[in-house]
Amino acid sequence: MNKKNTLRRSMAAMLATVTLGAMALISSTVMAAQGPALKSGDEYMIVANYPNQMHVLDLKTDSIYKTCDMPDRFGPGALQVSPDKKTAYILNNGYEDIYGVDMDTCEVTFHARMAANKKERTKTIYAFALSYDGKELYAVQNPTLMERDHYRVQPTRLAVYSTDAGVNAKPIRTFPSPRLVTAMQVGKDGGLYMAGADIYKMDVKTGEYEVSVPSRNWKRERYVQPDVLNVWAVQTPTQDFTILYTTARFQKGSEDLNSADWLYGYFNINLETGETETKDFGPITEIYFTGTRSPKDSNIMYGVLNRLAKYDIEKQTLLKAAELDHSYYCITVSNDGSKLYLAGTHNHVAVFDADTLERLNTITLPGGDMSTTTAQVFIR
Amino acid sequence: MKNLKLPQLMGGAVLAGLMLQAGVTHAAADAEAIIKNKCLACHSEEQAEPAQFSRMSHQRKSPEGWLMSIARMQVMHGLKISDDERRTLVKHFSDTQGLAPEETAGARYAMERRLNTMETYESSAFEEMCARCHSGARVELQRRPAAEWENLVHFHLGQWPTLEYQALARDRDWMQLALNEMVPQLAADLPLKSASWDKWKSMKKVPMAGRWSFSAQMPGKGDARGVMTITGGKRDQYKVKLEGEFADGSALKGQGSAIVYTGYEWRANLKIDGVKMRQVFAASADGAELTGRMFETVHDEAGMDFTAVREGSAPKLLSVQPEFIRAGSTEVLTLVGTGLGNKLSLGKGLKVMEELYRDDNKVVVQVKASKDAAMGTRSVSAGKANGASLNVFDQIGSVKVVPSFAVARVGGNGGSTPKYNAHFQAEAWMNGADGKAGTDDDMRIGFVPASWHVEPFDAQAEADRDTHFTGKMDAKTGLFTTAAAGPNPERRMSTNNAGNLKVVADVKENGKTLSADGQLIVTVQRWNNPPLP
Known part of the structure; x- marks a missing residue:
């Protein structure tokens, strides 16, 4: 991708949502069928990238299985896979639209514009999830009223869509939502876990919510308020919803940050059982954007940004780290836990041996940067 | 109209340069007509006499601030306006809703493009809320009532919805703090109405035409001095000619055009030795001095501190170049200013051996510093002209x-x-x-x-x-x-x-x-x- 294009895009992302957004809307058409259908029992991974496409990767051969063109404008390319593994939902068009794409045909079968009316500009900051049965889609929306000569930022809201509502989906319910929500996942009991200042659990029928895992408001003796920013709601084979935090723990009897232990940890919600965890896994020596536990050994935590790292959670030690050719944002793991897939930034998906952290393969995607796409691994 | 492209508008130096191109600037009366023609698609006319419009009539800011607002209307809100019309508006708003000189004190570095300035503020809330993403000076160079600061908060979060997710925002209730704590603080510290602006607005402004003696200092080049000749003045527009030299004898020469906003904000575009340069100066209230920075248009990190005094105003010594002399040595010193009198006072232990050159603005002398001359800074004068100093030292420590x-x-x-x-x-x-x-x-x-x-x-x-x-x-x-x-x-x-x-x-x-x-x-x-x- 040439530099000028990259530049123009980054400028557009920063600035020009109004004009470019309006232009992009015109071309919201249903895409033609493309490529082969997915095969039952095979393992796949999806990622999205510039200019505006979604790739299905075959994890048996670690190669591209098919590529679907996406409507409107790319960004951020956050993805969720339906429970029946037939439909991929993608947040795109400058954070303003969610599309459901039939992965067999590349056809757009669902489209919801986040704005409730023409006066609104509404963004979803990665915050969308599917119900456990796949019948509903939940999105936290950040609306701004575009008045004639001023803006009014509106309270955030949770919008509930029926996934069979087609390409002009409207919310079937809306509720007030806490601000700052990013990654979300739904538990087996139907509760919606929303990662914001704390991790909330919302009853999607009534809109009532409570703190499920305290984060900003945690009460951990000698610990300072943790810092959390996770925009990758990775759907794991073990039904774990994992979010990393960084924090500092004072020495006993001290409140001196200089002598404090700086720690990495994770919040985890087992979506199957509803069990929650808040656990440190190692000292901060470098930054990870995402982390995931091994399906083979729940005591193993992997983290990625500028290196791929592997931790023993109980011992809180770094077991191994692999150097990378460039930054990767999003880590996912194969269902059997044998391979790690790194995505985000550039157009390379890096494949690593989960035990040895040896680099096995690089899948080069046609097109450009993956930005903050959420890579999702699943078995059809 | 020239089609404005994003990268063009994003470039600070280039955009600032747009304020000042050849072409007729309309009289201030035309501004109201432009507003009524171009702005009322979104803004409303709140009253006819005197004309008052929503949003724009309730803010004061620097010329650069007005330019940024209007350019944003072009880039983001579809305003179609010619470069000439935009210049008319920037001039009009800067003159009628600008900042008094004292209201820009402490924040001029932003207009002067000193991008390596390290800002510190007493209010960590201000630092974390505003100066986290852009300079605090950008805020300090605005005046608004609470309702307009509130609009600004909504604009920020509406335009950049992820800003409340960023570090130093996601750890707190950002919106509540912004609306309920920062807005009252800004309205109190940077209010729309001020005595200094009322006073400045009513003051008679002094035209800039004349000959000015200047002194400058540029990293990599050293001291400079010379004469800047300003002509014209119709509708606050001028021609400017610079004739000077660096301490090493190389020339500092060029010319260009200038405009004065708000009665004292001097902005010039020049070509110096083939290089495009800009001047961002403030004139003193009496119109006798200009102070600021002259820098390259494209590489605005390359620039010089610049002061100038008008010929014919009260005698003034701007600088002694170099500003130091070693005890026991004989050096050539250049005194720069205007109305430089014959009697040089360099303080005890410094003796003028020979006067090598003299005119009203510059005196070059060979000076001998005795070994026992007192160390440290001393004031220097040339007749009635004073204001500069000289440092005597024995050795560099x-x-x-x-x-x-x-x-x-x-x-x-x-x-x-x-x-x-x-x-x-x-x-x-x-x-x-x-x-x-x-x-x-x-x-x-x-x-x-x-x-x-x-x-x-x-x-x-x-x-x-x-x-x-x-x-x-x-x-x-x-x-x-x-x-x-x-x-x-x-x-x-x-x-x-x-x-x-x-x-x-x-x-x-x-x-x-x-x-x-x-x-x-x-x-x-x-x-x-x-x-x-």
């Missing part, structure tokens, strides 16, 4: 790198953003009575020649070979020219040519070498580069 911390940026390489280089100077200090360097009684001498090089700042910089990749230091001038922009496959993880450097100055003194160091961060481009950083 220590050296400082100025600035001690700087940020440079990679650029070029086919991208839209030029390199942002770094300029360093070696500042000599003498030990005080205690004979020790680095203590409170040290006295500043001035900028002296040095030999320059860079080293890795730390082990990481060494491992990443930052000195090899980030750019080149000119050993003589202290100018660091950054490397090309973009990922570099030769670097670890193909990273940019960014790095962390120690900037070292070596100054020879009595056969010894005095060293000093500063820090230079070389980082990526400033993509968003409006006139006010």
